[in-house]
Amino acid sequence: PSLWACKASHSNCPSGATTLSFTNSKNIRIRRLLSLNSQMFHIVINGCENVHVQGVRIIAAGDSPNTDGIHVQLSKNVNIIKCSIKTGDDCISIGPGTKNLWVEQVTCGPGHGISIGSLAKDLKEEGVQNVTIRKTTFMGTQNGLRIKSWARPSTGFVQGVRFLD
Helix, strand or coil, X not given: CHHHHHHHCXXXXXXXXXXXXXXXXXXXXXXXXXXXXXXXXXXXXXXXXXXXXXXXXXXXCCCCCCCCCEEEECCEEEEEECCEEECCCEEEEECCCCXXXXXXXXXXXXXXXXXXXXXXXXXXXXXXXXXXXXXXXXXXXXXXXXXXXXXCCCCCCEEEEEEEC
């Protein structure tokens, strides 16, 4: 919380730390984890394959900046099931290169909801493909599901997004 207060005052603050990050890994199982008051992102899944996240609880204040619950990028075959994510930023953020993401029975809020992007930050960028959000509850979020992009050309794209139940 002291780092968040520093950022809110627009002072010269350290960037902060991500609590748990997986990079270029396969066959990851995360179950019944509690992440409380991460300085930045709580969980990052970057360049990974076959990831299963279940029963995770993520908690940070509703006004905590840049505290995304779970960030997925450049990864494929990721399942996020039966999680509770309460942060001041995105519950789940989905970056370029994400393929076959399944989100089910997630309780999200407060925060910004679930975000695909920001996309088109780079000219050459992978797309986001085959994202399914099912039986997810949004409580006190600014958005449900959104797609964010920079207003400039890019090879990035979004296709095959399903929002069910």
